[in-house]
Each structure stands twice: as structure tokens, then as C-alpha cells.
Amino acid sequence: MTAPFDFAPLLAPGTPAPAAKWNGFPKYNFIGGHNDAKNVPVQALIDAATAVLKREGATLATYGLNSGPLGYKPLREFLSAKLKDHAGIDCASDEILITSGSMQGLDLINSLLVTKGDTVIIEQETYGGALTKLNKLGANVVGIPLDHEGLRLDVLKQKLEELRQKGIKPKYIYTIPTVQNPTGAIMGEARRAELLKIAAEYGVMIFEDECYSDLIWSGKRPRSLYAMAKGEGVIFIGSFSKSIAPALRVGYIVAKWEILGRILGLKQDAGSGALEQMVLAEFCKQHFADHVPKLNKTLAAKLQTLREALAEQFGTDAEFGDPEGGIYLWIKLPDQVDTTKLAQAALAAGVSLNPGQEWSTNKEYARSRLRLCFANPEPETIRKGVEVLADVCRREFGVPLRSANVEKK
Amino acid sequence: MTAPFDFAPLLAPGTPAPAAKWNGFPKYNFIGGHNDAKNVPVQALIDAATAVLKREGATLATYGLNSGPLGYKPLREFLSAKLKDHAGIDCASDEILITSGSMQGLDLINSLLVTKGDTVIIEQETYGGALTKLNKLGANVVGIPLDHEGLRLDVLKQKLEELRQKGIKPKYIYTIPTVQNPTGAIMGEARRAELLKIAAEYGVMIFEDECYSDLIWSGKRPRSLYAMAKGEGVIFIGSFSKSIAPALRVGYIVAKWEILGRILGLKQDAGSGALEQMVLAEFCKQHFADHVPKLNKTLAAKLQTLREALAEQFGTDAEFGDPEGGIYLWIKLPDQVDTTKLAQAALAAGVSLNPGQEWSTNKEYARSRLRLCFANPEPETIRKGVEVLADVCRREFGVPLRSANVEKK
Incomplete structure (x- = not known):
């Protein structure tokens, strides 16, 4: 009975390829939402863990602590206050669902709304994970091009009109209006108001992803779409991954109870990890307001x-801009550079990067673009990594023409 | 733009009903896998959190810490040693995937193997969550009746033969061989060997769920099916929910890399919560061996x-047995008692219970049966809760006939 068992014929159709074995991080790590290691508030997290466990540790004996399936109530209360202050959102703690990272939020919302063949509208350049999930669901993904303020509303309106002519109503418009991923654009309030007007006109729901909105150098941001629409026709997701630490898998969904109750009905996981929620709540109440500007200073x-x-x-x-927040830079290289090929060659040299095509619905436009995340590597590693990247790029594609070494000496 | 938005037409087909608002735990809480609050090792968890964060807190800045997507390596190393000692399993730490509770394990394994219309074999009485998930997937669920040692192999063999005649190969046989849920049965090694023989004969994979296997009064248990088959044709899941604390959502899958790599490819969540994994690993290395027998003494x-x-x-x-482990008792009431109706009436009186039909594929057999979880309520609450339950049962169904109050005085 210990003969090799062939499980391959049992696989469900469409099962993705097996994962590769992990061999550690690359030397020059410019991918993923990794953050600055020196800004992890280790001692404050220890203090928070100690205080909250001493006070409430015994509640770990029950699923959902004493807070029920929406998540640890003090964390939802902190969020309710923070969202009011930062984003202008009026929501009760019972209009917030804590999720295991914002990726679970994406999954839950897609599971609620999107089925094979459904149309969704997204930003042409967008979070690669969102794109992957939608493609896996078999959604018809319509990308809208961006400018310096994000979604181009002229194109959006035209697309919505085209779809209406065909009798198609998109399930939602997915947008990252505040520190757009990957472009870093921040949508101003006037455009937000116009976007809401168009969405209402076509009866389309907005899915607002605010995972990066705490990371703005100035500390000032426009009101969220959710706030401006008083929550009508908008679902909002956020995360602590970028503002505190990504390995803590804590995100959240904000929605009116009619929608949130539905989403909660789909969340069949017996709750998200309690210890992370407890420690975050305890930490954030005291330190969030001070922690984030400090982190932003490092990131800037x-x-x-x-x-x-x-x-x-x-x-x-x-070619690149000077984003006012976030952890990534969106870069255009000369047309002859295929960044998907560059990514492979660079990885062999120890440099990881996100090729543009994984972050865009417009494969041609994104072909010579890439995303570099700058939050994790130390400044010296950033400099050295870019030098290695330039060498690889020169070797593989003949650009950049000038030799940096010569110029520097 | 703040007019009410009607999202109902957007819902994906088959979306479950909205969740009800949570109103706190019932007074007499006999459901869920809640555990004994006094046995949560609060101070040791504080010490563990302090030590591990002091040493490795900065690694929270990267997704997956420094351990990659399988989960925190010291926790996998602890598990590798524990599984060897307790269950006889020889597995490397890279054959273990940490999951967000064992429910994510169930979801991932189902996602790998089961698609609508597929046949799976399960124990006739089984974990309600597993049953719900399979029904939602549209699987053809075949229940095999149980006896005092669990799966009845005569019926299993007969069913497998019937299916073979029809050209149907089940995707797996799902079993909880060690402290079966809900019956508490423990399958002996001889029957395990026979089960493996039958599974191999029909080329069917075994899905072994060991979430309760630490909770055995004697501390002694048969080797796991995974161990006996040297991992060939078996996928194993386990959890810390029952042995440490359910609100910590940490489970694990053990499988050969050919399968585990596939499962990992499906785990698109950017990792499970790191803090819980770190604290658990730190705690377990020092205290697991002492903690579990203490907990078992309380539970017994x-x-x-x-x-x-x-x-x-x-x-x-x-009618009920005297299980040698676990946190629940499986009870038969007189035939006239419909426990689904009893559950509603009891809840109104503050007593929650699991009606048998939610825990069985044989609705008629399970109609007058129920599961009571005894780990969470204090002894006095257990006594009072059973008294209230008996009152409700008498009022609704005329049984038990005798009045406990009279007898006691």
C-alpha cells in the first residue's frame, strides 16, 4: 500500500500549475508589498500583545472571541473612528468586516457578485492579484486607461455606453483612487464626484480599494468615494498590510449591512486570526497616528x-513620475525592452521586478513598462539593485546606452 | 448620488442567505469547537509573543516572514517532530503547509480535487462544515455508516464496488479516524490497515482529518493513516484550534510535495497570519507536551x-457512549424527538446544540440525534444547561417522562 499513488487523474479541471519550491528572497527585492523592516514597531507590538492578552487572553477559547463573526470589536471601533477622520467615512463598527488580508476581501466580493462571463470594469493598469483573480473566474475584464488622476472618465463613460447598447451591465467598477497601484495617481475630489455621478447614471456599483491610502507623504487625502456616496452603491476595502506590516494578514471590508450581511454569509472560515486583530487594535489605538507619518518619511x-x-x-x-505616496514606482523603458523577458533575466541576476503585462489589461501598452517596489530594500540595496538591473537591461536589450559606471567616475 | 442602491440584481447565482446579526453567545453554549477558557495558557502566550517578536519582529515587514509561502518554518519544524512522535508520520517541514484554520485546508483540498457532480465518500455522521462545503460544491456525497471504531469497511467496500460497476471513481474518502466527529470513535490500527488496503485496491485517495487527535484522555493513539501509508494516496489535515485555542486560526496540511505544491498553487492569500504562527511555534516548542494533558484532564x-x-x-x-477523547458527545433521544425542531426551541431558552441532521448524510437516522460540545461551558453551566434542555424537550416532545426536579429532591 505504499506504492506511489497517481493523483493527477483526480485533479479538478483548470487547476493551476504546482507552486515552485521557495528558495528565499532575491537579493534585490523589488516586488510584492513588502515593507520597511526598521519601521516595524516591534516593542510597541510586544507591549500591545502583553496588554491585550493579559486582559482578554482567555477569550481566545471561543471562535470570534467575544466579538462575533465580523471580527474583533475594538479593531472595528478603531477603524470606524480612523475611517471617519482620514477618509470622511461615516460607518458603524457593524458595517465593517475584518478579513484575512484584503485579498480575502477581493475573493469574497467577487464570490458575491462575479460569475463566469460577467463583465467588470477595472483600471487598465491595476493590482496584478485582482487581475489574476478575475481572469481565473472567467470574467470579461474591461480596462479603462488612466491619466495623472487615475480613471479617465471620458473613456469610462464611452465604455459604459457601449456596454449598455449591448445590454450588458458590469458587475462593478474596480478602482484604487487613492495612491493607485501601480501608477501612484491620486484622484481629486472633483473627479471622484464625477465618477460617482457616472456610476449612478449607469446603475453600476463601485468597488473602492484603499489598501495604500495611508501612505501619502503629505498626510492629506481626498474623501473616499464611499464617504462621498454615503456608502450607497460602493463597497470599500482596506488593509493594515501596508501601514503596519504585511505578514499580519488583516484587511477589512466596509459596506452597508444589506451587502455586508451577504458577504459575511460567504465567509465560511470560522473567523480571521484573532491574535493579529487583538494586537493591532491595541497598538493602533495608541500608536497608529504617530506610526504612519514616521513610516511615510522613510518611504518618501x-x-x-x-x-x-x-x-x-x-x-x-x-521614464517615471514622482508619486505622492505608496511603495512603488511605475516605469517606462524604451520600446525595445520587453519587461517580461527582462524580469526573467534580472531574476537570474538577483533582481525581482513586476513586468508591466502582469499589471495591465493592455498588453502592448504595458510591454515595456514595469513596477518597482521600493519599501523593503535598504537605500544602498536600492542603488545597487538598480545598477544590476541596468546592466542586465543593457546586456539583453542594448539600453540604457550610456554606461553608468563611466558617468559616475 | 446617495439614493439607495439596489445591489440584489447583481448577486451571483446561488449566493447564500445573508448572515444574521450576531447577538452574543447563548447562555448555554453547546455548539462550535469552543474550548475551555481557563486552559488558555495566557501567560505562556505572552512570554512566547514577547520572545519571538523581540527576536524576529522585524521580519513581519515581508510577506511570509523569512519562511516562504508554506508558513513559518519553526512552526513547520515543530509539527514535523510532533507528528513523528504522536502520529508516526515521517514528513519534512516542506511537506507541511500552514493554513488559516483547517477549514482553509478543507477548501483548498476540495478546490484541488472536487468539481460539481464528482463523487466523494464520507462518514455518514461527520463534521457539518465539511458536509456544507461539499453540498455547496455540488458534489455527490456518499455516506458510509459508522460503528464503535468508525467507518464500516464492509459497507465501504460494497459502495466502492457499486461505484466501480457504474464507472465512477470517487475523488476521496474523507475520514476522521482519531476521535471521530461527532461520534468520538477511534479507529484501531487493524481497521486502518484494512481501510488502506481497500483504498489502494480501488485506487481512491484518503483525506484524513485529524483535528481532534490531540484530545485523547490516555494520551495514546493509533498511528495515522498517513503514517501507515507513508503518505502515498493520503492527504492529512490538522489544527491547533482544539489543542490550544480556536480563535487562533492555524491549521495545516501534510502531503507529498507533488500534491502539496499543487495545493500551494491554489493558496492565493499572500500567506496565513504570521503573528499567530510565530507565537504558536514559540509556545509549542516549550509547552505543547505539558499543555495538552492538562487540557485533556479538564475536558475528560x-x-x-x-x-x-x-x-x-x-x-x-x-443514549450516549463514553468517548475516550474530544469535546463533544453524540446523543440519541427517543424517536419522537426531532432535534432540528428541538434546537430552535432550545435556543429560545438559551441552549444551543447541533441537530443531528446537520452532521449526517442520513437524515432519518440523524433525526432524533444531536451533538453537544462540552469544552466551553463551566461544569455548573453544563448541569444547568442540560436541565433547561430537558425542560424544553419535555415541553415540546413529552420526553423525558420523569421530572428531574422530583427525582433530585
């Missing part, structure tokens, strides 16, 4: 390090 | 309290 400096290194190594061959 | 005493209370209140109208 790392962004400038990355921009300088790119300018130094690539010269005018790399 | 609570079981006897429940059995005594049932005997006192129901007399011979309640």
Missing part, C-alpha cells in the same frame, strides 16, 4: 533614492 | 459532568 526618502538611482543608471531611458 | 472531567447531567435529567431517554 526611499522613493527618492530609487528615482535618483534610475536617473543615474538609465538616464532618459527610464 | 467536563465530559463526565455532561454524561451525569444527561443521565440525571433524561434517564434512559438519552
Whole structure:
């Protein structure tokens, strides 16, 4: 009975390829939402864990602590206050569902609304994970191009009209209006108001992803779409991954109870991890307001390090903006550079990057674009990593033309 | 734009009913896998959190810490050693995938193997959550009756033969061989060997759920099916929910890499919560071996309290065994009692219970049976709760006949 068992014929159709074995992080790690290690508030997290466990540790004996399936109530109460202050959102703690990361939020909302063949509207350049999930569901994904403020509403309106002519109502418009991923764009309030007007006109729901909205250098941000619409026709998701630590898998959904109750009915996981919620709530009540600006200062400096290194190594061959927040930079290389191929060659040299095509519905447009995340590597690693990347790029594609080493000496 | 938005037409087909608002736990809580609150090792968890965060807190800045997507390596190493000692399993830490509770394990394994119309074999009485998930997937669920040692192999063999005649190969045989849920049965090694032989003969995979296997009064248990088959044709899941605390959502899958790599490819959640994994690993290395016997002593005493209370209140109208482990008792009431109706009436009186039909594929057999979980309520609450339950049962169904109050005085 210990002969090898062939399980392959048992696999459900469409099962993805097996994962590769993990061999550690690359030396120059410019992918994923990893964050700055020195800004993890270790001692404050220890203090928070100690205090909350001493006070409420015995409640770990029950699923959902004493808070029920929406998640640890003090964390929802903190969020209710924070969302009011930061994003202008009026929501009760019972209009917030804690999720195991915002990725579970994406899954739950898709599970509620999207089935094979459904149409959804997203930003042409968007979070790769959202794109992967929608493709796996067999959704018809319509990408709308972006400008410096995000979603181009002229194209959106035209697409909605085209779809209406065909009798198609999209399930939602997925947008990251505040520090867009990957472009870093922040949508102003006037455009937000116009977007809400168009969505209402076509009766389409908005799915607002605010995972990065705490990371704004100025600390000031427009009101969220959810706030401006008073929650009508908008589902909102957020996360602590970017503002505190990504390995803590804690995200949240904000929605009116009519929708949230439905989403909760789909969340068949016996609750999200309680210890992370307890420690976060305890930490955030005291320290969130101070922690985030400190983190942003580090991130803003790392962004400038990355921009300088790119300018130094690539010269005018790399085009990029100066985003006002976030942890990534969206970069255009010369047309002859296929960043999917570049990513493979770079990885062999220890540099990981997100090729544009994984982050866009417009494969041609994204072909020579890439995303670099700057939050995790230390400044010296950023500089060295960009140097290695430029070398690989020169070897594989003949650009950048100038040799950085010569220029620097 | 703040007019009410009607999202109902957007729902995906088959969306379950909205969740009800949570109103706190019932006074006499005999459902769910809740555990004994006094046995939550609060101070040791604080010490563990302090030590591990001090040493490795900065690694929270990266998804997956420094351990990759399988989960925190020291926890997998602890499990590898524990599974060897307790269950006889030889597995490397890279053959273990940490999941967000064992429910995610169920979901991932189903997602790998089961699609609408597929046949799966399960124990006739089984974990209600597993049953719900399979029904939602549209699987053809074949229940095999149980005896005092679990799965009846004569019926299993007959069913497999019938299916073979029809050209149907089941995707797996789902079994909880060690402290079966809900019957508490423990399958002996001889029957395990025979089960493996039959499974191999029909080329069917075994899905072994060991979520309760730490909770055995004697501390001694048969080797796991996974161990006996050297992992060939068996997928194994386990959990810390029952041995440490259910609100910590940490489970695990053990499988050969050919299967585990596939499952990992499906786990698109950016990892399970890191803090819980870190704290558990730190705690378990030092305290697991001492903690579990202490917990078992409490649970064994609570079981006897429940059995005594049932005997006192129901007399011979309640039939039940004396399980050698676990946190629940499976009870037969007189035929005229429909436990689904009893559950509703009891809840109104503050007593929650699991009606048998939710825990069985044989609705007629399970109609007058129920599951009571005894781990969470204190002994006095168990006694009082059973008294209230007997009152409700008498009022609704005329049994138990004798009045406990009279007998006791």
C-alpha cells in the first residue's frame, strides 16, 4: 500500500500549475508589498500583545472571541473612528468586516457578485492579484486607461455606453483612487464626484480599494468615494498590510449591512486570526497616528533614492513620475525592452521586478513598462539593485546606452 | 448620488442567505469547537509573543516572514517532530503547509480535487462544515455508516464496488479516524490497515482529518493513516484550534510535495497570519507536551459532568457512549424527538446544540440525534444547561417522562 499513488487523474479541471519550491528572497527585492523592516514597531507590538492578552487572553477559547463573526470589536471601533477622520467615512463598527488580508476581501466580493462571463470594469493598469483573480473566474475584464488622476472618465463613460447598447451591465467598477497601484495617481475630489455621478447614471456599483491610502507623504487625502456616496452603491476595502506590516494578514471590508450581511454569509472560515486583530487594535489605538507619518518619511526618502538611482543608471531611458505616496514606482523603458523577458533575466541576476503585462489589461501598452517596489530594500540595496538591473537591461536589450559606471567616475 | 442602491440584481447565482446579526453567545453554549477558557495558557502566550517578536519582529515587514509561502518554518519544524512522535508520520517541514484554520485546508483540498457532480465518500455522521462545503460544491456525497471504531469497511467496500460497476471513481474518502466527529470513535490500527488496503485496491485517495487527535484522555493513539501509508494516496489535515485555542486560526496540511505544491498553487492569500504562527511555534516548542494533558484532564472531567447531567435529567431517554477523547458527545433521544425542531426551541431558552441532521448524510437516522460540545461551558453551566434542555424537550416532545426536579429532591 505504499506504492506511489497517481493523483493527477483526480485533479479538478483548470487547476493551476504546482507552486515552485521557495528558495528565499532575491537579493534585490523589488516586488510584492513588502515593507520597511526598521519601521516595524516591534516593542510597541510586544507591549500591545502583553496588554491585550493579559486582559482578554482567555477569550481566545471561543471562535470570534467575544466579538462575533465580523471580527474583533475594538479593531472595528478603531477603524470606524480612523475611517471617519482620514477618509470622511461615516460607518458603524457593524458595517465593517475584518478579513484575512484584503485579498480575502477581493475573493469574497467577487464570490458575491462575479460569475463566469460577467463583465467588470477595472483600471487598465491595476493590482496584478485582482487581475489574476478575475481572469481565473472567467470574467470579461474591461480596462479603462488612466491619466495623472487615475480613471479617465471620458473613456469610462464611452465604455459604459457601449456596454449598455449591448445590454450588458458590469458587475462593478474596480478602482484604487487613492495612491493607485501601480501608477501612484491620486484622484481629486472633483473627479471622484464625477465618477460617482457616472456610476449612478449607469446603475453600476463601485468597488473602492484603499489598501495604500495611508501612505501619502503629505498626510492629506481626498474623501473616499464611499464617504462621498454615503456608502450607497460602493463597497470599500482596506488593509493594515501596508501601514503596519504585511505578514499580519488583516484587511477589512466596509459596506452597508444589506451587502455586508451577504458577504459575511460567504465567509465560511470560522473567523480571521484573532491574535493579529487583538494586537493591532491595541497598538493602533495608541500608536497608529504617530506610526504612519514616521513610516511615510522613510518611504518618501526611499522613493527618492530609487528615482535618483534610475536617473543615474538609465538616464532618459527610464521614464517615471514622482508619486505622492505608496511603495512603488511605475516605469517606462524604451520600446525595445520587453519587461517580461527582462524580469526573467534580472531574476537570474538577483533582481525581482513586476513586468508591466502582469499589471495591465493592455498588453502592448504595458510591454515595456514595469513596477518597482521600493519599501523593503535598504537605500544602498536600492542603488545597487538598480545598477544590476541596468546592466542586465543593457546586456539583453542594448539600453540604457550610456554606461553608468563611466558617468559616475 | 446617495439614493439607495439596489445591489440584489447583481448577486451571483446561488449566493447564500445573508448572515444574521450576531447577538452574543447563548447562555448555554453547546455548539462550535469552543474550548475551555481557563486552559488558555495566557501567560505562556505572552512570554512566547514577547520572545519571538523581540527576536524576529522585524521580519513581519515581508510577506511570509523569512519562511516562504508554506508558513513559518519553526512552526513547520515543530509539527514535523510532533507528528513523528504522536502520529508516526515521517514528513519534512516542506511537506507541511500552514493554513488559516483547517477549514482553509478543507477548501483548498476540495478546490484541488472536487468539481460539481464528482463523487466523494464520507462518514455518514461527520463534521457539518465539511458536509456544507461539499453540498455547496455540488458534489455527490456518499455516506458510509459508522460503528464503535468508525467507518464500516464492509459497507465501504460494497459502495466502492457499486461505484466501480457504474464507472465512477470517487475523488476521496474523507475520514476522521482519531476521535471521530461527532461520534468520538477511534479507529484501531487493524481497521486502518484494512481501510488502506481497500483504498489502494480501488485506487481512491484518503483525506484524513485529524483535528481532534490531540484530545485523547490516555494520551495514546493509533498511528495515522498517513503514517501507515507513508503518505502515498493520503492527504492529512490538522489544527491547533482544539489543542490550544480556536480563535487562533492555524491549521495545516501534510502531503507529498507533488500534491502539496499543487495545493500551494491554489493558496492565493499572500500567506496565513504570521503573528499567530510565530507565537504558536514559540509556545509549542516549550509547552505543547505539558499543555495538552492538562487540557485533556479538564475536558475528560467536563465530559463526565455532561454524561451525569444527561443521565440525571433524561434517564434512559438519552443514549450516549463514553468517548475516550474530544469535546463533544453524540446523543440519541427517543424517536419522537426531532432535534432540528428541538434546537430552535432550545435556543429560545438559551441552549444551543447541533441537530443531528446537520452532521449526517442520513437524515432519518440523524433525526432524533444531536451533538453537544462540552469544552466551553463551566461544569455548573453544563448541569444547568442540560436541565433547561430537558425542560424544553419535555415541553415540546413529552420526553423525558420523569421530572428531574422530583427525582433530585
